[in-house]
Amino acid sequence: MKALYFDEFGDNSVLQYGEVEIPKISRDQLLIKTSYIGLNFADIYRRRGTYHIEKRSPYINGYEALGQVVQCGENVKNFKLKDRVFFVDVPFAEAEYVCVPAEKAIKVPVGLDSKTVAAIGLQGLTADFLAHDLGNNQIGENVFIHGISGGVGQILAQMLTADGMNVYGTTSTIQKQQLALSQGAKKVFLRNTDWKDASFANFATVYDGVGITLKQSLELATNKGKVIFFGMAGGNPPLVNPLDLLGQSKSLLTGDLWDYLNSAAERKHRSERLFSYFVNDKIKISEPTVFPLAKGKEAYEYLESGKSIGKVLLLPEDH
Ligand SMILES: NC(=O)c1ccc[n+]([C@@H]2O[C@H](COP(=O)([O-])OP(=O)(O)OC[C@H]3O[C@@H](n4cnc5c(N)ncnc54)[C@H](OP(=O)(O)O)[C@@H]3O)[C@@H](O)[C@H]2O)c1
Structure with a gap:
């Protein structure tokens, strides 16, 4: 699969886009094929080496994405193939496939489109x-x-x-x-x-x-x-x-x-409270800025420049 990754901390020049192995799920995990990947300031702090980070080489950055379930671990009960889910606290997200613990997956609410939900998430x-x-x-x-x-x-x-x-x-x-x-x-x-x-x-x-x-x-x-x-x-x-x-x-x-998303019940309750504002037309956000995952470097540069307005999303090739 394709992913955005780095081998050492630094400025944007450390980011690379290329082929890595598709990860393997455990019994309690889902394999998610990503459609939209959220870029956040925390990803910039991690690339710089100034924020908590899960060690791995090469390091695939990113903790937030929305996509479709393509494989379920044998212990997973509450999700099935093709379910649309998003997550905001799972490492190695800037890739075409991500292993997501089932308790960290949140179902995409009915009545909101995927791009909007991806732009709201984290x-x-x-x-x-x-x-x-x-x-x-x-x-x-x-x-x-x-x-x-x-x-x-x-x-x-x-x-x-x-x-x-x-x-x-x-x-x-x-x-x-x-x-x-x-x-x-x-x-x-x-x-x-x-x-x-x-x-x-x-x-x-x-x-x-x-x-x-x-x-x-x-x-x-x-x-x-x-x-x-x-x-x-x-x-x-x-x-x-x-x-x-x-x-x-x-x-x-x-x-x-x-620290606030510490159980599946908290994730469900908090996301339902959040999405109710959108479903009831209380919040309208600006259109997210979208970059292909292959151009992830430009997306990082854009967010870091302070020029962005609202969400920056990365799009995998086969989106
Ligand atoms: N604690 C948490 O759990 C948590 C979770 C998510 C995000 N965050 C933090 O929340 C903050 C906002 O995140 P966000 O996702 O909303 O980012 P964002 O969309 O980029 O918004 C950040 C805003 O900061 C302003 N800013 C002021 N000085 C800046 C500078 N030198 N460079 C860049 N921006 C500058 C910019 O607005 P103007 O240009 O209008 O001044 C920009 O719109 C970040 O610090 C992020 O790390 C914290």
Whole structure:
């Protein structure tokens, strides 16, 4: 089968596309033939060697894809051949075939097409735990999202708006600003110019997946408010002294999706809650940008550049 892989950590030049062996399933696994593979910032951190990674040589990157069941292990009861499933926490996904533990496979919901579900998957489940496990805001509270038109940002912003919060945020361009406003944000600041004007709004929660902005996030949060740090798309965050937080009763929370997806029941419950927003027309995301898996290098470059709007998907040859 064809796959995107690397042998050593580094910049984009370490990525290679070529032939590797089709993996063999165990009794509790499914073999999935991928149709759409999700590219995420975590894949960039792993390629750089700065994130947790499952050792293997050559290393096939990626943890998220959607596809069809083509083989079932003998212990698997709840899936059958041709079922459409997706997964967000299984290694070696940037390939035509992936071995997926049955408990990590999530059935594609009826009424949503494969491309849309592939574009929602990991970023949507992230938005879900950020909103419902960490944010837990009251109706009418003001919240702020850095990178509001990114993949996580678009879904999080509309989810919070649907839940009754007033959503504000930053973007880098007017095009991204207009998109976030059209998706229901109250006000969107351009990050390189006017974000400081946002300090009027007493934000109960500030969502920061950009990283280098952490100090600004702590300033934007109101006393007794919280900053939720969940990623570093813009670079590692500065060190924070807890004493500075104590003086204003501010909290700094963090979270990793995988700690929330710790059973098949959690995956089912969380994805049903997430997809209900889409089925009920509460969230609409921008069209994903699609690259052939063979051009994976260009897809990584595009995501890393910060130019992307919403999801980046990779398409295997025989899609
Ligand atoms: N904790 C978890 O479980 C979890 C799960 C998934 C993702 N994440 C994290 O969530 C964050 C967002 O992920 P995503 O998938 O939504 O990515 P994304 O679509 O690329 O969005 C990231 C946004 O960050 C902004 N940004 C600011 N400075 C940037 C820079 N120097 N380079 C690139 N982007 C920059 C960009 O918006 P503007 O150009 O408008 O500023 C971009 O839209 C990432 O840090 C990712 O690692 C965390």
